[in-house]
Amino acid sequence: MADQLLDVKGLNCPLPILKAKKALKEMPMGATLQVVATDPGAVKDFEAFCRTTGNELVESKAEDKLFTFVIKHTA
Amino acid sequence: MADGSGSNTKSMSMIVTKGSLDWAYPPFILSTTAAAMGLDVTMFFTFYGLPLLKKKLDLHVTTLGNPAMQMPMFGMHIGMPNLVSAIPGVDAAASAMMKNLIKKKGVASIEELRELALESEVSMIACQMTMDLFEYTTDDMIEGPVPGGAATYIETATKSDINLFI
Numbered sequence: 197m198a199d200q201l202l203d204v205k206g207l208n209c210p211l212p213i214l215k216a217k218k219a220l221k222e223m224p225m226g227a228t229l230q231v232v233a234t235d236p237g238a239v240k241d242f243e244a245f246c247r248t249t250g251n252e253l254v255e256s257k258a259e260d261k262l263f264t265f266v267i268k269h270t271a
Numbered sequence: 272m273a274d275g276s277g278s279n280t281k282s283m284s285m286i287v288t289k290g291s292l293d294w295a296y297p298p299f300i301l302s303t304t305a306a307a308m309g310l311d312v313t314m315f316f317t318f319y320g321l322p323l324l325k326k327k328l329d330l331h332v333t334t335l336g337n338p339a340m341q342m343p344m345f346g347m348h349i350g351m352p353n354l355v356s357a358i359p360g361v362d363a364a365a366s367a368m369m370k371n372l373i374k375k376k377g378v379a380s381i382e383e384l385r386e387l388a389l390e391s392e393v394s395m396i397a398c399q400m401t402m403d404l405f406e407y408t409t410d411d412m413i414e415g416p417v418p419g420g421a422a423t424y425i426e427t428a429t430k431s432d433i434n435l436f437i
Contacts, residue, residue: 244308
């Protein structure tokens with residue numbers, strides 16, 4: 197279970213990334229953030245976001261048009 | 272601001288030259304996203320891009336000069352020929368339709384993205400020459416942007432990893 201949950205369902209690019217970044221900033225290092233999105237573009241975007249920022253993408257899954265990501269705050 | 276000297280922080284600069292509702296999106300989407308990804312971002316607002324810094328925004332789209340424009344309507348895509356822009360009310364209707372779609376599809380408003388850009392410390396330069404040319408004062412503008420000129424932008428651009436003209 198992630199430490200914090202972020203619901204960005206219904207929001208489009210770039211809001212899921214911007215809101216995730218805002219949430220991560222307030223979280224202690226090592227904490228995990230679970231993001232739930234409906235934007236299919238978020239899949240590649242969260243991969244790119246994590247690669248570039250150095251945060252760890254622990255999980256990325258698609259189910260019933262819902263995209264769930266778990267990001268560990270490591271950078 | 273980009274410093275480029277020994278720091279590992281990547282940086283991006285862009286010249287923002289267009290101020291219609293549709294063209295306002297790319298610069299604000301890219302600047303907020305780059306800032307969220309840890310880049311130092313500088314935006315230089317010039318000519319028709321400058322009014323995007325006004326306190327109160329009233330943005331529109333036009334079909335004129337936009338030959339590829341299509342709107343989803345009645346389950347299909349309707350083309351918007353250049354010429355229909357001459358019919359009174361068409362651009363206003365297209366703008367209203369666009370704003371409606373933006374809301375419906377969960378796309379951020381330009382005001383919202385601009386606020387997020389300022390929050391994430393995106394540097395904004397307001398072209399001084401454009402302000403003189405079109406008679407804008409800093410009182411017309413939001414707080415945050417600093418007036419500057421071409422040399423100010425070029426200095427930033429020489430130190431940036433990504434430079435865009437939009």
